[in-house]
Amino acid sequence: MTEILFYSLSIIAIATSLLMIFHKNAMYSVLFLLACFFSIAGLFVMLNAQFLAVVHIIVYAGAIMVLFLYVIMFLNMSTPITIRKSKLVMFAAVLTGLMMAFLLVVSVWQTQAFGQHPEIVDQNIGLAKTLGKVLFNEYLIPFELTSILFISSMVGVVIFNKKEVEDE
Amino acid sequence: MVLVLVLFLVSITIAAYSTFSERKVAAFIQDRLGPNRAGPFGLLQPLADGVKMIMKEEIIPTTSNTILFVGGPAITMITALMTSAVIPWGPSITIAGQKVALQVADINVGVLYVMGVVSLGVYGIMIGGWASNNKFALLGAVRASTQMISYELAMGMSVIAIIMTTGSLSIGNIVHHQNGWHGMEWNIIAQPLGFLIFLICAFAECNRTPFDLPESETELVGGYHTEYSSMKLGFYLFAEYVNMFISSAMITCLYFGGYNFPLMDWVQSNTNEIWFALICVGVFLAKIIFFIFFFMWIRWTIPRFRFDQLMNLGWKVLLPLSILNMLLTGAFIIFNQ
Numbered sequence: 479m480t481e482i483l484f485y486s487l488s489i490i491a492i493a494t495s496l497l498m499i500f501h502k503n504a505m506y507s508v509l510f511l512l513a514c515f516f517s518i519a520g521l522f523v524m525l526n527a528q529f530l531a532v533v534h535i536i537v538y539a540g541a542i543m544v545l546f547l548y549v550i551m552f553l554n555m556s557t558p559i560t561i562r563k564s565k566l567v568m569f570a571a572v573l574t575g576l577m578m579a580f581l582l583v584v585s586v587w588q589t590q591a592f593g594q595h596p597e598i599v600d601q602n603i604g605l606a607k608t609l610g611k612v613l614f615n616e617y618l619i620p621f622e623l624t625s626i627l628f629i630s631s632m633v634g635v636v637i638f639n640k641k642e643v644e645d646e
Numbered sequence: 647m648v649l650v651l652v653l654f655l656v657s658i659t660i661a662a663y664s665t666f667s668e669r670k671v672a673a674f675i676q677d678r679l680g681p682n683r684a685g686p687f688g689l690l691q692p693l694a695d696g697v698k699m700i701m702k703e704e705i706i707p708t709t710s711n712t713i714l715f716v717g718g719p720a721i722t723m724i725t726a727l728m729t730s731a732v733i734p735w736g737p738s739i740t741i742a743g744q745k746v747a748l749q750v751a752d753i754n755v756g757v758l759y760v761m762g763v764v765s766l767g768v769y770g771i772m773i774g775g776w777a778s779n780n781k782f783a784l785l786g787a788v789r790a791s792t793q794m795i796s797y798e799l800a801m802g803m804s805v806i807a808i809i810m811t812t813g814s815l816s817i818g819n820i821v822h823h824q825n826g827w828h829g830m831e832w833n834i835i836a837q838p839l840g841f842l843i844f845l846i847c848a849f850a851e852c853n854r855t856p857f858d859l860p861e862s863e864t865e866l867v868g869g870y871h872t873e874y875s876s877m878k879l880g881f882y883l884f885a886e887y888v889n890m891f892i893s894s895a896m897i898t899c900l901y902f903g904g905y906n907f908p909l910m911d912w913v914q915s916n917t918n919e920i921w922f923a924l925i926c927v928g929v930f931l932a933k934i935i936f937f938i939f940f941f942m943w944i945r946w947t948i949p950r951f952r953f954d955q956l957m958n959l960g961w962k963v964l965l966p967l968s969i970l971n972m973l974l975t976g977a978f979i980i981f982n983q
Contacts, residue, residue, distance in 0.1 A: 505714075505776065512769075529815075532758040540765025541795065547772055548791050551784060606755060606815055 484524060491517040504550050508543060515539050529606040649750050653730050661887035662692040664938055668887075671942040699880035707873050711777040718774025719874070719881035725767045726888040732756040733895050734818045736905045736926035739919055748923065749818060756817035757809060760896060761802055764851055767889070768794040771853075771860065774882070775870035786869030789953065790860035793850055796960035797857075801847035803968035804840040807975040808833055808900050821904030828911055832903040839971045841901045843964050848893040850960070852886060855945040859953055894937035898930065905930040 491514050498510040515538045522531035563571075602608045613621050666681065666688070673680025681688040706715055736748040753759060768791050775787025809815060811833070812823045824832050834841050850857040861869030868874075871882045898904055905926035907913075914922050951959070 509714075509773075528753055528755045529758070532755050532762050535762040536758065536765055540762060540798070544765075544768055544772070544791055544795055547769075547776075548788065551772070551776055551788055 480524065484521070487517045487520045487524070490514075491521070505547075508546050508550060511546075512539055512543050515543070526602075527605070529609060649748070650731075653735075653750060654727065657727060657730055657888055657891060660891050660934075660938075661884055662696070664887040664890060665695065665884075666691045667938070668942050668945075671939065672946050675943070675946040696880070699877050702876040704876035704878070705873075707779065709779045710873065711779065714773050714777035715873075716878070718770050718777060719878045719885075720770075721773060722767065722770025722885040723881050723888070725763055725770060726885040726892065729760050729763045729892045730895070732759050732817050733892070733899060734821050734904060735930060736923045739923045747818075748927065752816055752818040755815045757805055757815050757820070757900075760817075761798070761805070764801075765794070765798055767851070770882075770885070771870045774874070775860075778870075778873035780873050782866045782868070783870050783872045786860045786866050786872070790853065790870060793853075793857060793859065793956060793960075796957060797847040797850035797964070800843055800960065800964035800968045801851065803965070803972055804837075804843040804847070805900065807837055807840045807968075807972050810972070810975050810979060811836060817899055821899050821906065824903040825906045825910065828909050830903075830906075830908050832901065832906070834901045837901065837971070837975070839967065840975075841897075843968045843971065844900065845897060846959075846964060848897060849941070849944065850956075852889045852893055852941070854886070854890065854941055856948045856951050857956065858950060859956060890938055890941050891934065894934045894941070895930075897937050898933040902933055 494510045494514040494517065498507045498514060501507045501510060515534065519531040519534045519539075522528075522534060669691070670680045670688075672678075681691045684690040684694045706712060731750040732753060734747070734749040734752070738747040771790040772787045775783040775790070778784070808820060812820045814820060814823070820833075853860050859869075860866075861871065866872070871879055874882060907926070907929040910926070913925060917925070
């Protein structure tokens with residue numbers, strides 16, 4: 479049962495993310511990405527990480543993708559377009575993408591839980607309590623620093639927008 | 647499983663009769679009679695409306711995106727009905743030696759689950775509005791998404807204060823936490839500001855007047871469902887009533903003690919378990935019905951906002967207030983330790 483669920487969710491995740499990349503219509507791309515997020519949330523639930531699953535849905539599906547859709551609707555980007563960039567830029571993009579993927583694969587490979595049956599993994603690992611304790615004890619400083627980074631970027635966006643209005 | 651089916655039927659019935667009582671309440675407020683032809687007191691009106699909706703001709707515009715056009719109402723209805731899974735209807739009862747909780751799933755992140763599903767509700771409207779390929783529908787969809795994103799924030803912040811006082815993300819625990827003082831220790835007493843913010847945001851999330859800008863008929867014809875006809879339109883309208891029912895249930899659970907009622911410990915010691923559970927469910931439903939009535943009362947009392955007023959209220963009033971409420975709650979908890 480667990481294995482069937484795991485494989486079907488993974489296949490959906492991979493298929494939808496590929497469709498997201500290859501679909502010409504930006505609207506469908508967003509919806510495929512959404513489906514991908516849901517299957518990943520399903521994988522989180524299988525690891526008993528309900529908190530992570532729900533937050534994943536709230537943040538990505540509920541907030542970020544809504545903004546994506548919003549922009550696509552506003553700019554009317556749903557008509558199929560071909561993106562033309564110079565060969566050099568495309569090459570650099572592919573290279574950095576591959577490097578990033580390599581890094582991620584290697585770092586995931588080295589974790590202890592890799593390749594283990596989901597039922598063997600610590601059942602408390604993704605609960606709000608466990609996560610909160612880890613974040614606010616062991617990783618307090620990195621966590622706070624990320625928050626400051628977020629706030630400064632948000633303030634930055636507001637300031638940039640204000641300036642444009644004053645210039646006009 | 648049985649509970650899921652019962653819950654589904656109850657949600658649908660209450661939503662159907664909300665459409666009826668909406669017209670009755672409107673009539674009462676405007677000193678009219680309201681629907682009174684179908685059955686005694688017009689009680690069969692929802693049935694007649696349902697049949698009318700299904701029998702009407704269904705038009706799918708040729709310029710629309712058919713798949714998404716059909717998907718929009720479906721998503722709206724699914725997300726509207728999904729939330730009810732985590733609402734606790736009463737204390738657990740023992741049937742044939744087994745403890746049965748009157749709640750479909752007491753997942754330990756219930757509150758967040760509700761927030762998540764609510765935030766997905768906007769997709770049905772956005773997809774439907776976009777797929778209609780109509781500028782009014784698109785404007786309605788854009789308005790809906792802007793409004794929902796803006797008010798979700800303040801809503802989440804006001805709920806955080808409740809989570810801080812309860813120390814749990816499970817709605818079952820939050821309701822259970824409010825049964826002190828003979829069943830009167832409701833969160834509204836400790837969190838009046840939070841309640842006000844949550845209430846306003848609930849109105850905005852349901853797209854109810856005074857926040858019904860996505861479908862304001864004076865400006866946008868019909869808003870996001872301009873192009874919809876027959877039962878698809880019915881689904882959009884019906885989902886609004888289901889949402890209203892679920893929001894009322896959430897308001898009751900978070901701020902008005904859920905199924906707790908005054909002197910409930912006395913009642914518990916004087917009746918058997920089944921009766922007690924039934925009374926609890928009855929009390930809970932009564933509170934929900936009061937809030938549904940409140941939703942309607944507001945609708946026929948307060949006129950619609952202008953869009954910039956709506957944004958100002960959301961970002962410049964409710965959000966700072968909810969952050970203040972969160973800080974005050976935190977300070978209070980620390981000083982009381």
